[in-house]
Amino acid sequence: MKKLSARRRHPLAAVVVLLLALAATGGLYAAFAPADKAQADETAQSLAIDEGKKLYAVGCSSCHGTGGQGSSDGPPLTGVGAAAVDFQVGTGRMPLQQQGAQAPKKKVIYTQAQIDQLAAYIASLGAGPSVPTEKQYSPKGADIAKGGELFRTNCAQCHNFTGEGGALTHGKFAPSLEGVSPKHIYEAMQTGPQNMPSFPDTTMPEKEKKEIIAYLDAVNGEKTQSPGGLKLGGLGPVSEGLFGWIFGLGSLIAVAVWVAARTAKAKKS
Amino acid sequence: MSSQEIPEENLPSKQETEPQHGSVVVPDDNPFADPGLPPHKHRIQDIDEKAARRSERAVAFLFTLSMLATVGFIAAFVTIPADKSIFVWPIGHISGLNFALGLTLGLALFCIGAGAVHWARTLMSDVEVADERHAIEAPAEVKAKVMADFRAGAEESQFGRRKLIRNTMFGALALVPLSGVVLLRDLGPLPEDKLRHTKWAKGKKLVNMNTHEPLRPSDVQVGSLTFAMPEGMSEHDHDFQTQIAKAALMIVRIQPEDIKDKRELEWSHEGVVAYSKICTHVGCPISLYEQQTHHVLCPCHQSTFDLSDGARVIFGPAGHALPQLRIGVNEEGYLEALGDFEEPVGPAFFERG
Numbered sequence: 354m355k356k357l358s359a360r361r362r363h364p365l366a367a368v369v370v371l372l373l374a375l376a377a378t379g380g381l382y383a384a385f386a387p388a389d390k391a392q393a394d395e396t397a398q399s400l401a402i403d404e405g406k407k408l409y410a411v412g413c414s415s416c417h418g419t420g421g422q423g424s425s426d427g428p429p430l431t432g433v434g435a436a437a438v439d440f441q442v443g444t445g446r447m448p449l450q451q452q453g454a455q456a457p458k459k460k461v462i463y464t465q466a467q468i469d470q471l472a473a474y475i476a477s478l479g480a481g482p483s484v485p486t487e488k489q490y491s492p493k494g495a496d497i498a499k500g501g502e503l504f505r506t507n508c509a510q511c512h513n514f515t516g517e518g519g520a521l522t523h524g525k526f527a528p529s530l531e532g533v534s535p536k537h538i539y540e541a542m543q544t545g546p547q548n549m550p551s552f553p554d555t556t557m558p559e560k561e562k563k564e565i566i567a568y569l570d571a572v573n574g575e576k577t578q579s580p581g582g583l584k585l586g587g588l589g590p591v592s593e594g595l596f597g598w599i600f601g602l603g604s605l606i607a608v609a610v611w612v613a614a615r616t617a618k619a620k621k622s
Numbered sequence: 623m624s625s626q627e628i629p630e631e632n633l634p635s636k637q638e639t640e641p642q643h644g645s646v647v648v649p650d651d652n653p654f655a656d657p658g659l660p661p662h663k664h665r666i667q668d669i670d671e672k673a674a675r676r677s678e679r680a681v682a683f684l685f686t687l688s689m690l691a692t693v694g695f696i697a698a699f700v701t702i703p704a705d706k707s708i709f710v711w712p713i714g715h716i717s718g719l720n721f722a723l724g725l726t727l728g729l730a731l732f733c734i735g736a737g738a739v740h741w742a743r744t745l746m747s748d749v750e751v752a753d754e755r756h757a758i759e760a761p762a763e764v765k766a767k768v769m770a771d772f773r774a775g776a777e778e779s780q781f782g783r784r785k786l787i788r789n790t791m792f793g794a795l796a797l798v799p800l801s802g803v804v805l806l807r808d809l810g811p812l813p814e815d816k817l818r819h820t821k822w823a824k825g826k827k828l829v830n831m832n833t834h835e836p837l838r839p840s841d842v843q844v845g846s847l848t849f850a851m852p853e854g855m856s857e858h859d860h861d862f863q864t865q866i867a868k869a870a871l872m873i874v875r876i877q878p879e880d881i882k883d884k885r886e887l888e889w890s891h892e893g894v895v896a897y898s899k900i901c902t903h904v905g906c907p908i909s910l911y912e913q914q915t916h917h918v919l920c921p922c923h924q925s926t927f928d929l930s931d932g933a934r935v936i937f938g939p940a941g942h943a944l945p946q947l948r949i950g951v952n953e954e955g956y957l958e959a960l961g962d963f964e965e966p967v968g969p970a971f972f973e974r975g
Contacts, residue, residue: 506831506849510909510921521910522919522926522937548912550847550874555840557832578707582716617743619666 398473405474408467412448421478426452433544434481435472440540442468444533446547454524455547482543482553489559490539492567500568503561507552515572517587521548531573535566659750667744677744684737691730698722817974818966820852820868822947827853828873828896828957836956837873842894845913848873849899852959868967870899871947872909873957876916876930883932889948891957896947897933900968901925903940918944941970 360366410419416427423429427449430437441447445459463471472484505514513519516530525548530538542562545551552562571577573587585592667674698719706718713721760768781788827836828850842848850871855862878893886895897918901908906922916930925938933944945967948960966974 503832507847510907519921521912522915522917522924525912527910545845545913548914550911550913551843551845552848553841553843553846556830556837556842556846556848561832578715578717580717580720582710582713582721584714612739612743617665617667617748618663619669620663 401470401473402477404467405470405472408463408471409474412463413471416449421475430475430478432479432481433475435476435484436482436540437544437546438472438475439468439484440537440544440546442471443540444537455526458528482540485536485539485543487536490535490563490566492535492563492570495560495563495567497564497567497571499561500564500566501572503557504565504568507557508565511549513588515587516569517573530569532575535570538566538569659752662750665744665748674745677740681737681741681745684733684740688730688733688737691726691733695723695726695730698726817968817971819962820967821855821865822852822869822871822959822962824959824961825952826959827952828871828949828959829853829855838955839892839894839951839957842873842875842957844875844877844893846875847909847911847913849909850896867905868900870907871896872899872911872918874911874913874916874929880916880930882930883934886930886932886946889946889960891949891951894949894957895929896949896957896959897927897929898945898947898963898967900944901940902935902942902944902967903938903969905968908944 409417409421413427413430416424417430418424418427421430438447441456442463443461443465445461446456448462449456450459469484475481476483504512504516508516511519511521511527512530513527518527518529520526527549533541539562541549542552542557542565543554585596667677702719702722704717704719707715708718708721709715710721776782829835829852830837830841831849831851836853837848837850850873851866852869855865855869859865873894873896875892875894876890878887878890881887881890881893881895889895899907899909901920901922903920903923903925906920908918908920908925908927910919910921911917911929912919916928917936918927918929918933920926920938920940923939925940926936927933927940927944928936929944933946935941935943942965945963945965947963949957950960952958
């Protein structure tokens with residue numbers, strides 16, 4: 354003990370004491386907390402709803418109404434479910450920057466914890482699809498070929514054959530699905546954000562959504578290879594034909610003109 | 623060709639004294655006299671042997687490069703595994719084999735072309751040559767020879783004497799084209815009333831194309847989009863594509879108070895409406911459905927239909943509204959058709975009326 358007391362004025366003494374205290378508190382919490390887990394969860398849930406309500410009042414209520422009842426500037430949010438909030442806020446589409454044809458994807462301004470709180474509050478307004486778990490959306494082991502078939506039946510008309518996106522009416526567009534996380538793709542199919550129709554489990558079961566995500570991961574994911582290279586945005590024959598006509602034929606003509614225009618004579622005339 | 627082989631009269635030393643090459647017509651009073659060819663000008667390779675040697679080396683270099691590229695092509699084909707992926711800026715991830723084969727073959731072909739062009743431009747003779755046109759008519763003796771040959775041939779083949787051979791040959795030649803004429807039958811038969819009917823009929827359940835299960839009204843939520851085919855059809859049927867091209871159906875649910883068209887509301891079931899998926903313009907599959915506006919856009923020519931107003935055409939070249947299928951619910955609670963489409967689906971045709 355003598356040694357210990359001798360070192361009590363050491364510069365690092367305070368740090369050591371702090372670490373010991375933290376470890377003790379954490380250990381005690383771990384030992385006693387599980388006993389009343391259910392109660393803690395419920396409190397956490399109502400806490401999240403309260404926090405979400407505060408965030409909602411600041412960030413969303415000016416358009417969607419103070420109680421999510423909607424206004425002329427934004428649709429009602431009762432019954433849209435937590436999945437819709439997680440998609441719209443989690444991809445940065447909400448809060449809206451300005452009214453327009455459609456809300457574009459932009460920088461996410463809330464943390465995932467805040468998004469969860471907002472989602473908890475909106476879910477408390479009316480029953481709706483909840484945020485999917487990883488088990489639901491993970492494409493592992495799903496049938497990619499079947500997913501391709503489903504994608505061409507249900508999605509390709511707007512999002513193009515490999516999810517490159519495409520134009521709709523009056524400035525609206527189907528966005529590219531490149532780099533969109535499986536969770537957000539799942540939520541979009543489940544909830545039908547903005548003008549996209551929804552594909553609920555009743556008409557497109559969870560397994561089929563997974564297969565579609567697996568297909569997208571295979572043809573438009575991070576590790577997707579394009580064996581031919583230079584896929585020109587993957588938009589289809591129009592852009593490829595245009596490229597061939599302009600750059601292919603153009604460079605042939607340019608070379609022919611260049612060959613003929615340069616005189617080989619010693620004295621230029 | 624090196625400069626030693628250039629015609630003597632083209633060398634600059636000769637040109638100063640001799641008349642210019644190509645001036646074949648002597649100027650006279652004729653205002654339209656042929657001015658002849660302009661004076662020939664020399665290339666540096668014609669005058670300077672060193673430059674000619676440089677050009678020779680350049681051409682030889684291009685041809686050698688082509689040879690090396692071909693060797694590279696074969697080496698790449700043998701050594702690079704087909705599934706090897708490499709990253710090439712700015713193309714991105716690409717099959718290494720494809721890239722190497724394309725690059726080497728392209729280089730080999732380009733170098734042959736570039737070498738030939740350089741050779742022709744710098745070393746091959748570039749002396750202008752005038753060549754008079756010859757008469758189009760053949761000389762009389764050639765004509766007489768051809769006629770004599772023809773008559774001799776006809777005589778030797780006994781074409782005129784053996785009438786049986788001649789007549790059967792005419793018969794054979796006349797009949798051969800009939801095969802082609804008979805094939806035209808495949809343009810028909812006329813479709814009769816096939817364009818007016820689809821596989822839909824009273825009591826046929828609406829089968830979800832994703833799950834191949836019959837649909838219930840509760841499955842179809844507001845804002846969702848579902849595709850359906852008539853019950854009893856299978857993707858393995860030999861005529862599946864022919865039939866689905868007419869029978870394809872899109873099903874959406876619209877709040878009944880949002881449906882503006884009275885007939886549409888009558889033909890729907892609790893707001894579930896079923897429309898043909900085939901555009902009435904030229905028959906593209908049309909399902910770019912915007913769930914907030916209830917507009918459906920055709921990707922081919924941008925015809926737009928309002929599904930909340932009897933699928934009326936609100937934009938584009940389509941001639942008439944999308945046909946609606948009258949639906950109801952059977953005693954088991956499944957959605958069913960209450961008959962076929964009342965009007966032909968898809969694009970217009972002459973007899974459509």
